[in-house]
Amino acid sequence: MPMTESGFRKYTYAEILEQQITRAKDLFGDDIDTSEQSVIGKYIRLNVSDFAQQEEALEALYQARYINTAVGISLDRLTPFAGIQRNAAVAAIWEVWFKNIGSDTVTIPMGTKLMSSNGVIYHTTQDVTVEAGKSSETIHMQCDTVGTIGNNPRNVRFYQTQIPNVQIGVNGFLAVVTGANRETDAELRKRWKSALNGSGSGTTNAIIGSVSRIDGVQDVVIYENETDTEIAVGTFSKIEPHSFLTVIKGAENLSAEIAKVIFENKPLGIQTNKSFVDSVTEQVTDIAGTTHEIHFAFAIDAPITVYVTISKANEPKFNKDAAQPLFEKALEAFFQDCKIGQTVYANALFAPLVQTGAVYCIDKIEVDFTNLAGGIASRKGARLDMVINEYAAFGGLEITYEE
Structure with missing residues (x-):
């Protein structure tokens, strides 16, 4: 293993091949044929390929010892030194209430499925009885899927079992538990350093x-x-x-x-x-x-709606239906990294959308949300400022394809 004063240095394929050819000539003479077409040349290159893979494995083993370069399970094994562990994925939990506009008392059993307007499924975590003409106490509904996907319930309705004369409301923007994806290596490294600092x-x-x-x-x-x-x-x-x-x-x-x-x-x-x-x-x-x-x-989430405008003149072959899920996935990843109080700039969204490969030229991007914590309705624009207890979250995407 090539260890130096600067640490581990991996031999490249080209360096190993040169070493093996030199060794062959030392053993068999300078006139030995070590080209790719010769038998010994092929044999040397087979061995060099194996040696190069070993170098990759040795480098990964060396890097696994350090917080800045360790990945996956190797990084998890370093976290006890900072007194933390990787955060697992968490399902979002919200408060929900039911209003009975009928004339008979209604019982809504635990496990009743509810669906948000974006297709995300939730279930109630307890039984609730609602008298005629009254609203229930708030109870909890939990997202069926772990991760940030459950952090934006809007226009919630019954999913499988329909209960007539019952209206559903989500209790504001305050989550009981904020849904989170499994903590990434980059996020874990940052929290590791914060914990030590x-x-x-x-x-x-x-x-x-x-x-x-x-x-x-x-x-x-x-x-x-x-x-x-x-x-x-x-x-x-x-x-x-x-x-x-x-x-x-x-x-x-x-x-x-x-x-x-x-x-x-x-x-x-x-x-x-x-x-x-x-x-x-x-x-x-x-x-x-x-x-x-x-x-x-x-902190509370501020759902951001992203408006993307693309012209047919600049993108004659653009496929809006194919681009929609690709754009949504890219935007979800972008907003997942937003921190508390971080300003959202529309021009920062050009790169992640273009990197999807679904588009090369975007005419305009605007962002919009209602600042509930500050009590101010924000207008669509190129920049949105969060208040001190808000963080931006992906709330929706609208694509306009202009002729």
Whole structure:
């Protein structure tokens, strides 16, 4: 194995072939025929192919020891050194309610299938009885498919069993559990580094690192107010003087554990902000038995609709029906990497769409969403700013093919 002061250096096929030809000539004489057509030349190249594959395997084995180059199971085996593990795929869970507009009491059994307008299937997780003319308490519906696919339920209706005179509503944009795909190698490396950077206490990095170690947490952002006056954020919220706000994506079902971690790592004398409109409050007891209120917020998704305009003059052979699923898959992958508060630029979407191979020239891309957290209806445009507890999520695609 070619080890140097700089680490492992893989021999290439060409280098190994040159070595083997030189060795053959040393053994059999300089006039030996080692061309591709000769018997010994063919034999040498068969061996060189095997040696080159061995070099690839040795390089992969060497790289598996380091966080920046390890992949798959090798990367998983490094995560205990940062006190974390790879996040598994999680099914989205939302609150849903039923309104009975009929004259008879209706019972909706656990496991009733519901379908969103985008074709995603959910099921209720408990029985619910709805009296005539009344609405039910909110219950949970869970996506049948794990991953981010369940994070955007709209216009939910009954799927298999139809129950007449019952209307369905999804409780706002606040998920009980945010659906997530299996954590990728790149995401895991980033969280691994965040967890190590926050190995101390009483600092922003310490809080981010400690919260990042909680299973299911996908992103953490902290906003601080070091001044003596309140800072307005959004339309209805503020950050109090000498306080901080922690915003977390994912792990909505672990709010008590998150609060405990924040309390254990926050600076003395600095309070968690309680004036944010969507803040969560948990009670944490210290070793002396004193109870403390810890406030933080879960990030909410902002469904982004992407409008793509393509002209027949520039793309005469464009197939809209074939391009639709390819574009949707590319956009889902793009928005999966969006972080809390990250601005969405329409021009950043040109590359992933062109890389699908379904189109070469796109005339225009616009993005649109309704900023519910800020209370402001955003208009279609080239740029969308998220508020401090929002992250962009793929909400739909409309393709216009102009003659």
